[in-house]
Amino acid sequence: MLALSAAISSAFLLSACADLGALSSASMFVNEVEWTSPPPELQKSYLEGDGEIVILFPSGEFAYLSVTLFRDKASGSVAVCGGCGHSLRKGTWRETDANTFLEQSHWVYRNVPPVRGGETATDAAIAATWTIDSRRADGTPETISYQQQRFIRLQGLANPQLVASLLKQRCQAQRS
Numbered sequence: 001m002l003a004l005s006a007a008i009s010s011a012f013l014l015s016a017c018a019d020l021g022a023l024s025s026a027s028m029f030v031n032e033v034e035w036t037s038p039p040p041e042l043q044k045s046y047l048e049g050d051g052e053i054v055i056l057f058p059s060g061e062f063a064y065l066s067v068t069l070f071r072d073k074a075s076g077s078v079a080v081c082g083g084c085g086h087s088l089r090k091g092t093w094r095e096t097d098a099n100t101f102l103e104q105s106h107w108v109y110r111n112v113p114p115v116r117g118g119e120t121a122t123d124a125a126i127a128a129t130w131t132i133d134s135r136r137a138d139g140t141p142e143t144i145s146y147q148q149q150r151f152i153r154l155q156g157l158a159n160p161q162l163v164a165s166l167l168k169q170r171c172q173a174q175r176s
Contacts, residue, residue, distance in 0.1 A: 023164045027140055029054040029151035035071055046070040053163070054144065054151055062093040062103050063167060079158035085111040086166060089126065103128045
């Protein structure tokens with residue numbers, strides 16, 4: 001299973017590196033972020049929160065980014081923090097029926113690997129079944145969920161080029 005997951009993810013890394021324009025046709029989702037304000041003395045014009053972005057490419061490729069997000073207080077626009085660190089897993093997805101899809105992936109980058117039971121889990125294959133909670137008129141998912149965490153369609157990300165860059169950098173790191 002691990003070898004199959006690695007082969008799938010390697011193929012994804014190569015195709016994503018070759019065609020980063022695919023990001024514009026992908027469906028992007030974000031978890032329901034708990035937004036907090038920086039200390040008032042900093043006089044910041046944004047809120048911040050821990051975000052998880054799920055990207056479903058029409059080709060069946062999958063990406064999951066754990067990032068810090070900023071939301072502009074005035075406009076409401078959302079951006080990924082470029083200097084805050086992130087974690088990334090990649091793989092594939094496919095619909096298994098009208099209301100679910102299966103993700104097969106593995107972590108390709110983490111700032112700090114999580115510790116489970118005293119062991120560091122870094123390369124374990126992930127097979128997860130997600131629920132499609134609602135769909136758009138064109139049939140694509142509008143909201144999805146996994147383990148009681150809801151993800152909504154992410155519209156108008158202020159810096160999609162940063163997300164594309166994070167995907168590309170991890171491609172280059174995998175090839176080295």
